[in-house]
Amino acid sequence: MTQVQVKRNDAIAVITITLPDEFMTDVTVAELNAVTAELDRDKSCHAMVFTGGRDGVFIRHFSVMALEALSDQLRERDLVFSDKKLLEKDREIDVLFRRLATTPKITIAAINGFAMGGGFEFCLSCDLRIAQNGEYHLGLPEAKLGILPGAGGTQKLSRLVGQARALEMVTRGRTVTPCEALELGMVHEVIDGPVLPRALELAREYAEIAPKAFGHIKRLIRQEAEKPLEDGLIIERTLFLDLLVSDDASKLMKRMNGGDLDIRDVPQGDEL
Numbered sequence: 025m026t027q028v029q030v031k032r033n034d035a036i037a038v039i040t041i042t043l044p045d046e047f048m049t050d051v052t053v054a055e056l057n058a059v060t061a062e063l064d065r066d067k068s069c070h071a072m073v074f075t076g077g078r079d080g081v082f083i084r085h086f087s088v089m090a091l092e093a094l095s096d097q098l099r100e101r102d103l104v105f106s107d108k109k110l111l112e113k114d115r116e117i118d119v120l121f122r123r124l125a126t127t128p129k130i131t132i133a134a135i136n137g138f139a140m141g142g143g144f145e146f147c148l149s150c151d152l153r154i155a156q157n158g159e160y161h162l163g164l165p166e167a168k169l170g171i172l173p174g175a176g177g178t179q180k181l182s183r184l185v186g187q188a189r190a191l192e193m194v195t196r197g198r199t200v201t202p203c204e205a206l207e208l209g210m211v212h213e214v215i216d217g218p219v220l221p222r223a224l225e226l227a228r229e230y231a232e233i234a235p236k237a238f239g240h241i242k243r244l245i246r247q248e249a250e251k252p253l254e255d256g257l258i259i260e261r262t263l264f265l266d267l268l269v270s271d272d273a274s275k276l277m278k279r280m281n282g283g284d285l286d287i288r289d290v291p292q293g294d295e296l
Contacts, residue, residue: 028055029077030063035070035231036224037063042077047087048142053116060120064127070235071227072127074150075134075220080160082135083143088169117142117175121149125246128239130230134223135211140165140199145173148180151242152226153211155202156219162210163199184209234272 031038039059043052063069076082105111114122124131124146133139133147135155139162147153147162155162164173164181172178173194182190185208192198205211215222230238240263248259267273 026055027052028059030059032069033224035068036227037069037072038220038224039063039072039074040077041074041083043081043083045087046078046081046084046138047089048083048085048146049087049090050116052083053120057116057120057123060123060127064123064129067235069129070231070238071130071132072124073132073134073220073223073227074146075223076136078137080137080158082133082137082139083146084138085140085144085165086142086175091169091171121145121176124149125151126243128235128242130227130238130242132223132227134219135162135202136219138162141173141177142175145175145177145180147211148176148184151246152223154213154215154219154223154226155205155211157202157214157216159201161199161201162205163197164194165197165199167195168197181210234267234270234276236270236272237267240267 027041027043029040029042031040039056041052041056043049060072063072130152131150132152132154133150135147135153137156137158138160139147141164144162144164164177166173166177173181178190178194181194184190185193189208193200200208200210202211202214206214213222244259244263248255
């Protein structure tokens, strides 16, 4: 059974994730990697919107059965892991989550239900998280299994809610409702009713932004901001000049200087 389906709506790709038992596995990751890699290369695609195919479930969490099997395999080989010898080789899930964060296209998680553990780490990798109001939970409960979030959760959550709050939540394995997540800054919006229409509305707005400008802005804020300030400033002014000489910027500035456009306006499609 195919777990990932793509439907195109002009420049927007809607990716629906339907998991047979509600849990992410390596099969899910492989399918998502294939789909997102293709969309990342497609210049006609400006936005990716992800949502769950089951009512009340986005991705419940990564399969604990799969994690148990991996644990048994590693223990049988008597492998020892230490921060003295770091694992630098990317796993498939690392490739996927990095692509969501670094693609020059907007990535939106339209969260329609449970998203915990690896499911919420998926959401954290997206640019926007729009949650449907409901009786379900979001968060990183791995500590309750004696493990920790291993696909970016500790690092990304602390950048959203601060170190103190992230430490409290992750060590306790505490999950929260959508409204609590909004208060903590873990999601951008909570919607009463179906979440996909609002996610598509935002995707259409972002898809109308000059693609090169959006890609550079996303890179500067999401990636370069983690580097030393001076390094970030050098990259910022370089990319500024790259945009300044672009066709889109030239057209928009000429329109504004000609009195045809206000700086607060967002050009629509062909109006660029």
